[in-house]
Amino acid sequence: MISGKTKVVGLIGDPVKHSVSPSMQNAAFRKLGLDYVYVPFNVEKDSLQSALSGLKALKVRGVNVTIPHKSSVMDHLDEIEEPAKKIGAVNTIKREGQLLKGFNTDGIGAQSALKEKIDELKDKNIVILGAGGAARAISFTLAEKGANLTISNRTTSKAEELVREIKKKVGGKVKEIPQDRKRLKEELEDSNILINSTSVGMHPDKDETILTAKEMHSDLTVMDIVYNPPKTHLLKEAEKAGAKTISGLGMLVHQGATSFKIWTGRKAPVQTMKKSAKKVLEGK
Ligand SMILES: NC(=O)c1ccc[n+]([C@@H]2O[C@H](COP(=O)([O-])OP(=O)(O)OC[C@H]3O[C@@H](n4cnc5c(N)ncnc54)[C@H](OP(=O)(O)O)[C@@H]3O)[C@@H](O)[C@H]2O)c1
Incomplete structure (x- = not known):
């Protein structure tokens, strides 16, 4: 009371x-x-x-x-x-x-969610979709943990700027690639984790996804930070590819x-x- x-x-x-x-x-x-x-x-x-x-x-x-x-x-x-x-x-x-x-607390929140399924983030190859506010928090936090980051955003210049800032303020391995399905598929072949930190797939545009099962594989862990709906189209595609999934919740x-x-x-x-x-x- x-x-x-x-x-x-x-x-x-x-x-x-x-x-x-x-x-x-x-x-x-x-x-x-x-x-x-x-x-x-x-x-x-x-x-x-x-x-x-x-x-x-x-x-x-x-x-x-x-x-x-x-x-x-x-x-x-x-x-x-x-x-x-x-x-x-x-x-x-x-x-x-x-x-x-x-x-x-956004970056640490994402890190703790990942840690529920992955023991160690150091030296993991992580592809991050997005370069907005949430992507910035997640990228800086994971760079501090020693992960190798590849950032891919619809507006390339924003991803380039984020990569420059991380290199300057944290260091480590971080690069930018265009948000193109073919290029992302190539990158994902050698990656351990994919994180969608764009708003794509969020209610009411629930059928949208940047990637499909064809671009993913069963050794990947896929986290979508969109939490409405909890199981996004991207996560359904990740399941089809046999990947582990972590919802935005x-x-x-x-x-x-x-x-x-x-x-x-x-x-x-x-x-x-x-x-x-x-x-x-x-x-x-
Ligand atoms: N689970 C959580 O705790 C949590 C916490 C924070 C945020 N979120 C969710 O994360 C999402 C992003 O939030 P934010 O604060 O980072 O927003 P934001 O700063 O507005 O950034 C939006 C991002 O989404 C990209 N984007 C939007 N529409 C797109 C499209 N049609 N195709 C490709 N990319 C697109 C933008 O790319 P451009 O730069 O090209 O516009 C940008 O990278 C939201 O859905 C939010 O609800 C979840």
């Missing part, structure tokens, strides 16, 4: 009404018996600064940050953790007194679990969060 002692966390973004996070985070608080509540706040672009002042005034413990504020919010924070600085985006804020600290839950730990200091009940997220998505 909410009382005068209840700690408030939440989400700022625009829109927020379809977010799975309120259900997932509140289920986790209930499971551990923590006196917290997670509330979505619809914050328009022009209101970001005043919303952040409001977090301090209202003593909100912390928030997740989503579209369109993930980059612009960085100009208004007092401290930003190193991975978020490199990635250039913040998806979690923790208030400590009058200070707002920024974190990025994994990253969704693990990025949320990392935010939960940042706010509460407690290890999140990941299975409870997964069950709750699944239930919401199945109802959509």
Whole structure:
């Protein structure tokens, strides 16, 4: 029950009404018996600064940050953790007194989802589709882990820029290839992991996929970060090719679990969060 002692966390973004996070985070608080509540706040672009002042005034413990504020919010924070600085985006804020600290849990969320099926990421050959916000978080995190990355984006210049930044800030083996089925098939022959971090295949365009079974093989692990629907067209094609699959629910839950730990200091009940997220998505 909410009382005068209840700690408030939440989400700022625009829109927020379809977010799975309120259900997932509140289920986790209930499971551990923590006196917290997670509330979505619809914050328009022009209101970001005043919303952040409001977090301090209202003593909100912390928030997740989503579209369109993930980059612009960085100009208004007092401290930003190193991975978020490199990635250039913040998806979690923790208030400590009058200070707002920024974190990025997307990359670590993807890494934890991969680790459920793969022991070691170092020296793995990984093909990443996309060069948007999520792809940036995932690429920087996996580069830090010593994976060899090949990035392929519809807009080539964005992938080239991401490769340049990773080389400069992290180093390691990272290259760009065009988003062309034939070229991707060749690259995948020597790869261990494929990650779709584009929005292709997301509801309502559920029949879309960048690759089909013909381009994949049974030694691949394929992760799609699109979580609505949980089993995307790409994952169905990956199954046809005999590949192992990881759905976007994994990253969704693990990025949320990392935010939960940042706010509460407690290890999140990941299975409870997964069950709750699944239930919401199945109802959509
Ligand atoms: N599971 C999770 O926890 C999680 C977390 C974050 C995001 N996501 C999901 O990840 C997806 C991407 O999010 P984001 O924040 O990175 O978005 P974003 O910054 O807008 O980037 C979108 C990416 O998708 C590509 N793309 C869009 N339409 C395409 C098409 N028709 N063909 C080929 N590529 C296309 C874009 O390529 P161009 O650069 O060429 O436009 C870009 O690389 C969304 O579906 C989001 O819901 C999931």
